[in-house]
Amino acid sequence: MAIIDVIKFNGIQNRDWLIYRYPGDNFSTGTQLIVNEGQVAVFVKGGRALDYFSPGTYTLNTNNIPILKSFINIPFGGRTPFTAEVFFINTTAKLDILWGTTDPISLIDPKYTVRLRVRAFGQFAMKIIDYRVFLTELIGAVGDGQVVKYDIVTRYFRGVIAAKIKTIIADIIINQRISVLEITPRLEDISNEAMRRISGEFHRFGIDIINFYISSVNFPDEDFAVINRILGEKAAFDIIGDNRYNIKRSFDVMETAAGNEGGGSIASAGIGLGLGAGAGIAVGNTFAAAAGSVVNTPPKTISCNKCGTANPEGTKFCPNCGEKVSIIKIECFSCKSPVDDSAKFCPNCGSSMQKKACPNCNVESSPGVKFCPECGTKLEG
Structure with missing residues (x-):
């Protein structure tokens, strides 16, 4: 194989190259090496990266390839042939x-x-x-x-x-x-x-x-939709409060009924599908009655099982004797029905209402949670 007199690599247009192995390994002292900007040339022998050259033009001799010279015993003087691999490495960021x-x-x-x-x-x-280091780690590729x-x-x-x-x-x-x-x-x-x-x-x-x-x-968008629903419900409670939320739900029920009758909205409850003005007045009266029943109904009371004292609905403990008088309701994670906080299973859908202890960190999680909110460990079903 002929001895190569000039070693150079002009690079490729898209500059996505990282390593280029020069196609030849027969050189001699006196060979010209040209290294362009953004490159470094490395001489390799026996899988070892030896001498390297930064951008510039070089005439190879025993002085500028000292490690290679000692590795293969290149004698001084004359155009001495030797074999080595030359790799160009892209040094640009x-x-x-x-x-x-x-x-x-x-x-x-x-x-x-x-x-x-x-x-x-x-x-x-x-x-x-x-x-x-870089070339040694990747030379096999x-x-x-x-x-x-x-x-x-x-x-x-x-x-x-x-x-x-x-x-x-x-x-x-x-x-x-x-x-x-x-x-x-x-x-x-x-x-x-x-x-x-x-x-x-x-x-x-x-x-x-x-x-x-x-x-x-x-x-994903479907995960974000769940959070949006939670934020919407929270905003509703923040704006109208717990008591007024009951009124809102009454109107929601009536609007649904109107939609089923006449095509979709509260306004259409009286005029949809030819029901006429009389039906509209009737439904309007129904709205008034529903709202009035919510607003004007006197507060309900709960009698204490121990001393018989009448307590306002929602009272948790009797102020007269201290006995527990109301049952705290929580929402079923599965069907959203109200469930007694002491219940072990939802009476509507049968889902477990018991908290889960994480097997990794022992933190208790609400029913229905699949992963521990403290450490992320998957919880048993």
């Missing part, structure tokens, strides 16, 4: 490497107590800083005349990033009890923490992380 969690992080939101499937996305920038592109290397690191990000986000949401809806202001802090944790993995391969960003943390 790659700024637009995207990453994302392919599998969602399944956890319980600590504020809304609903299961969410959280995903995270972002980008990072990397640069090769230790050529010998380089074939004859082959260009190794960034995606071959970043494919591995995306898996590392996803694993680290999942751990960090789960720790913040579960252990620090921060809702997913309130995590956006902390993305910069999370990004910095993630960069700190993953940098060591990159340094093992001679790579430096220049920057690391989490651009978004989100979850």
